[in-house]
Amino acid sequence: MSQSDNNDEVHLLKELREGDHAAFACIYDRYWKRMLLIAWNHTRDESLAEDIVHEVFLKLWDNRDNYQITNIEGFLVTAIKFTVFNSYRKEKNRKRLDGVQDNAQLIQDDEKEWDGIFLQEYIDGVVEQMPEKCKIVFKHSREEGLKNSEIAVLLNISEKGVEANLTRAIKILKKRMEKDGLYLFISAYLIDRMI
Secondary structure, three states: OHHHHHHHHHHHHHHHHOHHHHHHHHHHHHHHHHHHHHHHHOOOHHHHHHHHHHHHHHHHHHOOOOOOOOOOHHHHHHHHHHHHHHHHHHHHHHHHHHOOOOOOOHOOOOOOHHHHHHHHHHHHHHHOOOOHHHHHHHHHHHEEEEEHHHHHHHHHHHHHHEEEEEEEHHHHHHHHHHHHOHHHHHHHHHHHOOO
């Protein structure tokens, strides 16, 4: 993104937070087609994709004071994916309710499953954008469960180098989640999983 585009985005976000309808219309005009394509790619249902995009933009307007957005497109893409997953979850739960009585635990388990899928897809996307060494160390540690000493031997680097790359990877992940407005959602999800 060029400096001019970045300044324009900062200006639009400021005006959106102040309730400027023209800023919202500009954001909508700039991003709705891309968001519709993303929603359609996930749902393969034109009507549902349109509903999802409409819902995301409505929430953007309704909650403009609450969101701490620094990247409009990143925020919208994440919101679209999350809304798609919620849509799947609601549909699956509705079908279960039609055929099963007293299934509150099944619904709760299903919600956790969808949240887990969304969280994993999100993290995988962020990890793929990390610098190569960070990405490799993070995957060996978090996906394969290797100890720092094992990663150090495998990559022929010091344990301190492994720790530094893990720390960097976690900082990148945390910063991206904060930027996309998901840090609170994911923190709540992780706490819920620990209980």
